[in-house]
Amino acid sequence: MADRQIRALNVAEKPSVAKAVSGILSRSPQSNGLRVREGRSRYNKIFEFDYVIRGQHFQMAFTSVTGHLMELEFDDRYRKWYSCDPIELYHAPVLKSVPQDKLDIRRTLEEEARKSQWLILWLDCDREGENIAFEVVEVCAQANRNLNIWRARFSALIEREIHHSMQNLVRPNQLFADAVDVRQEIDLRIGASFTRFQTMLLRDAFVLDFASEDRNIILSYGPCQFPTLGFIVERYWEIQAHEPEEFWTINCTHNNNEGIATFNWMRGHLFDYTCATMLYEMCIQEPTATVTKVRQQEKLKYPPHPLSTIELEKRASRYFRMSSEITMKVAEDLYQAGFISYPRTETDGFSERTDLRSIVQEQEGHQLWGSYARRLLDPEANLWRHPVGGGHDDKAHPPIHPTKFSTGESSWSADHHKLYELVVRHFLACVSQPAVGAETTVEIDIAGELFSACGRVILAKNYLDVYRYESWGGSIIPTYDFGQQFVPATLTLDSGVTRPPPLLSEADLLGCMDKAGIGTDATMHDHIKKLLDRFYATKDSNTRFSPTNLGEALVMGYDEMGYELWKPYLRAMMESDMKEVSNGAKRKAEVLETCLQQMKACFSDARSNKEKLFEAMSIFFQRSNRPSGSAQHMAGEVVRRCGVCQNNDMVLRKKPDGNFMVGCLGFPLCRSAFWLPGSLLEAVVTQTVCEICTPGPIFKIQFKFRRVEIPPNFDADHLGCIGGCDDTLRQLVEICGTGSRNIPTVSGRGQGHPSLSSSGNVHGSARRQEVCMHCSQAGHSSNLCPSLASRGRGGRPPEINQQNGEESIPCDSCGAPCSLRTANTDANRGRKFYSCRSQGCNFFVWEENATGGRRAATGNGSQSNQSRRGGGLGRGSRGGARSGNATFVSATGEPISGRCFACGDPSHFANACPSRGR
DNA sequence: GCAAGGTC
Numbered sequence: 001m002a003d004r005q006i007r008a009l010n011v012a013e014k015p016s017v018a019k020a021v022s023g024i025l026s027r028s029p030q031s032n033g034l035r036v037r038e039g040r041s042r043y044n045k046i047f048e049f050d051y052v053i054r055g056q057h058f059q060m061a062f063t064s065v066t067g068h069l070m071e072l073e074f075d076d077r078y079r080k081w082y083s084c085d086p087i088e089l090y091h092a093p094v095l096k097s098v099p100q101d102k103l104d105i106r107r108t109l110e111e112e113a114r115k116s117q118w119l120i121l122w123l124d125c126d127r128e129g130e131n132i133a134f135e136v137v138e139v140c141a142q143a144n145r146n147l148n149i150w151r152a153r154f155s156a157l158i159e160r161e162i163h164h165s166m167q168n169l170v171r172p173n174q175l176f177a178d179a180v181d182v183r184q185e186i187d188l189r190i191g192a193s194f195t196r197f198q199t200m201l202l203r204d205a206f207v208l209d210f211a212s213e214d215r216n217i218i219l220s221y222g223p224c225q226f227p228t229l230g231f232i233v234e235r236y237w238e239i240q241a242h243e244p245e246e247f248w249t250i251n252c253t254h255n256n257n258e259g260i261a262t263f264n265w266m267r268g269h270l271f272d273y274t275c276a277t278m279l280y281e282m283c284i285q286e287p288t289a290t291v292t293k294v295r296q297q298e299k300l301k302y303p304p305h306p307l308s309t310i311e312l313e314k315r316a317s318r319y320f321r322m323s324s325e326i327t328m329k330v331a332e333d334l335y336q337a338g339f340i341s342y343p344r345t346e347t348d349g350f351s352e353r354t355d356l357r358s359i360v361q362e363q364e365g366h367q368l369w370g371s372y373a374r375r376l377l378d379p380e381a382n383l384w385r386h387p388v389g390g391g392h393d394d395k396a397h398p399p400i401h402p403t404k405f406s407t408g409e410s411s412w413s414a415d416h417h418k419l420y421e422l423v424v425r426h427f428l429a430c431v432s433q434p435a436v437g438a439e440t441t442v443e444i445d446i447a448g449e450l451f452s453a454c455g456r457v458i459l460a461k462n463y464l465d466v467y468r469y470e471s472w473g474g475s476i477i478p479t480y481d482f483g484q485q486f487v488p489a490t491l492t493l494d495s496g497v498t499r500p501p502p503l504l505s506e507a508d509l510l511g512c513m514d515k516a517g518i519g520t521d522a523t524m525h526d527h528i529k530k531l532l533d534r535f536y537a538t539k540d541s542n543t544r545f546s547p548t549n550l551g552e553a554l555v556m557g558y559d560e561m562g563y564e565l566w567k568p569y570l571r572a573m574m575e576s577d578m579k580e581v582s583n584g585a586k587r588k589a590e591v592l593e594t595c596l597q598q599m600k601a602c603f604s605d606a607r608s609n610k611e612k613l614f615e616a617m618s619i620f621f622q623r624s625n626r627p628s629g630s631a632q633h634m635a636g637e638v639v640r641r642c643g644v645c646q647n648n649d650m651v652l653r654k655k656p657d658g659n660f661m662v663g664c665l666g667f668p669l670c671r672s673a674f675w676l677p678g679s680l681l682e683a684v685v686t687q688t689v690c691e692i693c694t695p696g697p698i699f700k701i702q703f704k705f706r707r708v709e710i711p712p713n714f715d716a717d718h719l720g721c722i723g724g725c726d727d728t729l730r731q732l733v734e735i736c737g738t739g740s741r742n743i744p745t746v747s748g749r750g751q752g753h754p755s756l757s758s759s760g761n762v763h764g765s766a767r768r769q770e771v772c773m774h775c776s777q778a779g780h781s782s783n784l785c786p787s788l789a790s791r792g793r794g795g796r797p798p799e800i801n802q803q804n805g806e807e808s809i810p811c812d813s814c815g816a817p818c819s820l821r822t823a824n825t826d827a828n829r830g831r832k833f834y835s836c837r838s839q840g841c842n843f844f845v846w847e848e849n850a851t852g853g854r855r856a857a858t859g860n861g862s863q864s865n866q867s868r869r870g871g872g873l874g875r876g877s878r879g880g881a882r883s884g885n886a887t888f889v890s891a892t893g894e895p896i897s898g899r900c901f902a903c904g905d906p907s908h909f910a911n912a913c914p915s916r917g918r
Numbered sequence: 919g920c921a922a923g924g925t926c
Binding site: 013014015041042043044065066067068069072074079080081086089124128129131132180183184186187188189190191192193194195196199216218220221222223224225332336344519520522523526527 | 919920921922923924925926
């Protein structure tokens with residue numbers, strides 16, 4: 001028989017389900033018992049047993065995952081915050097993969113799948129479960145292409161149900177999984193784009209004094225967290241907007257030897273003082289009251305529905321002021337230890353098949369509620385009532401109920417005690433009769449005005465005996481008969497003022513989220529916690545939420561833009577889209593495309609309206625003097641309009657290798673780029689507009705160079721322009737090279753690729769097209785700019801000028817004397833150079849690069865590094881030869897060869913060009 | 919570093 005056996009791999013969503021289902025299935029007579037062995041993951045064991053499906057013998061291996069096996073992430077290139085413009089995140093490639101911490105589960109699945117012919121998926125029967133099922137399929141099918149794949153559909157871990165689903169296996173539902181794929185992708189793209197956008201925009205622009213280390217705070221945006229914040233802000237604004245209004249009401253009391261009755265004016269209250277006074281005076285003039293109605297009726301107060309997650313969270317908050325986050329942590333502990341059922345459930349009604357009485361029976365021994373449990377099971381007490389559900393069913397889990405008796409464990413905290421007691425008392429309450437009361441309502445007439453009073457007597461407390469968290473007040477009033485007349489003890493005209501609604505409590509907030517479909521039972525508390533962690537909201541000692549300045553400013557900013565990104569509509573729209581994908585009405589790709597297109601447009605609009613966010617933030621926070629994070633990280637501070645495509649801005653960026661460039665936002669459609677010197681340490685776009693370069697505006701950049709990598713007479717700090725007017729920048733590009741040299745050439749030069757250039761600023765990059773910094777035209781670099789070639793040239797040749805015995809030469813730039821000095825930086829120690837003494841002039845030339853005539857004339861024998869090395873790289877070592885390419889050694893020791901970009905002469909570089917600056 | 923959804 002063993003030969004005919006099929007081996008099947010069963011996979012559940014969590015270890016507890018694998019264990020429970022294996023336990024049930026292995027109790028059949030053919031199972032040969034239940035064996036357990038370790039898998040690769042310490043949490044996910046493998047259970048083994050035999051089973052017969054419709055006459056076919058199976059050898060079952062039953063293991064589990066822990067929720068989602070895979071994660072959706074952006075392609076590596078887009079993961080770093082400053083790697084791209086956030087708007088690109090609407091199209092950037094995304095990948096689903098198994099994260100590091102789940103690799104061991106993947107190995108178990110692969111190993112077991114290879115040994116199996118069938119795969120049976122026991123994931124939870126909801127959309128997320130179906131999606132996880134397909135993640136499991138992807139991993140298993142890669143290991144074994146011939147698997148026969150089945151889905152078990154079950155709604156409770158009950159013997160009959162589990163056997164039934166095993167005997168009636170179906171195929172997994174791709175549409176359900178697709179719906180989740182849609183949600184994941186939209187959440188990721190929207191969340192990441194807006195989070196990066198608002199964080200980079202605002203974090204460094206304002207003094208956010210609430211956080212000790214405000215440089216690291218993240219101003220996140222999420223389709224669940226923002227609407228949750230929206231509820232808090234909206235209530236807060238409602239309170240702020242409330243204007244107290246005075247009102248008047250007439251109150252009346254009457255007492256006799258039976259007690260006191262307080263009668264309320266049936267008009268409630270009036271805001272018109274004159275009117276209230278007139279009516280009151282009429283009552284005073286004829287104060288005799290006549291009883292016009294006496295109504296007695298039985299009233300029932302019903303026990304709560306069976307406990308769902310949200311109700312558990314709301315009630316723990318209301319009764320114990322326990323946060324939803326703590327509630328879920330403690331509930332998880334109790335569940336793990338087997339004391340309560342699965343705590344993440346939307347179901348608020350018990351299945352007919354649940355053995356409710358045995359759950360009650362287990363609690364009979366408890367000293368606090370044991371006697372109540374015994375009464376419940378006593379038919380004579382007439383206390384039992386089948387629980388009435390609230391109409392919600394997630395088809396996966398029963399309502400939260402006790403699963404094991406405990407009088408309290410030594411490891412339990414006070415919160416564990418409270419929560420276990422709540423679960424037990426709630427369960428006992430919902431299988432109990434409602435409380436019964438007798439209510440008496442009396443109405444009287446005084447001078448035509450009607451008043452009423454109400455009294456209540458509790459006839460049977462029933463469930464209230466065990467559910468001590470709820471009370472039902474009783475008040476006794478005297479007996480009245482129809483037509484009876486009396487004179488009130490007091491008849492007063494009282495004033496009051498209207499009050500604003502209270503701040504939202506945690507229970508209110510959970511209620512709002514539940515109603516609007518924000519989050520799931522398993523995640524709502526996370527969204528609330530996130531608001532506190534992000535400094536968007538605070539919770540006071542009464543568990544009531546207020547927005548912080550930051551939270552209010554963000555909502556205000558988007559509100560001013562006219563976007564309802566902080567309202568729950570976006571989530572509601574996504575939920576309805578998901579439903580349509582689930583039922584096949586819409587295809588996944590079409591929903592994704594439409595939704596992302598809309599959100600991208602919205603993002604783009606929001607970005608162009610960013611002043612609204614700035615204005616809102618300015619109300620609450622001081623502007624900071626810090627350079628913005630985006631500028632620091634080159635995320636895209638605009639430098640100028642792109643002269644090539646004319647369509648996009650060019651922004652300053654820092655590449656992953658540390659080099660800087662100014663690139664067009666239209667990349668990859670437009671590849672124009674300007675690479676900055678490789679010696680650059682930091683660069684920040686300033687608000688200063690260059691007054692020389694056109695077309696403007698071109699914003700100047702504050703550069704900070706690495707001291708040791710630039711010639712000694714250049715300032716490490718330089719406010720420069722990429723528009724073409726900045727000689728210093730040009731010299732440094734030529735001397736130090738650009739970042740683009742470090743990027744490997746994708747294809748060889750000169751192969752006709754339009755983005756390649758034969759030399760110049762972007763010579764190493766096959767990705768970007770060069771842009772001349774002189775004329776802003778594409779196709780050549782600044783050193784080959786035709787506009788420069790036509791400039792007036794032919795100035796006087798350099799001369800030696802001696803003053804006070806010092807060696808000096810006239811400055812090529814301004815004509816002032818240049819002194820011979822000795823470098824003392826690490827990279828160039830001992831090397832001689834000439835530098836201009838004139839203030840504000842940056843002219844500099846290494847001694848060996850000075851003109852041959854001058855070197856010969858100075859004849860001081862100073863030797864360059866190059867000549868000492870014998871490399872023959874400096875012009876000096878060639879004895880002043882004017883033929884061949886000029887060569888130069890950069891500060892990093894790299895030889896650079898080329899020609900003067902000013903006059904095109906290959907014998908020297910521009911910094912030594914005789915024609916420059918004239 | 920970013921979302922929300924599973925779960926340990």
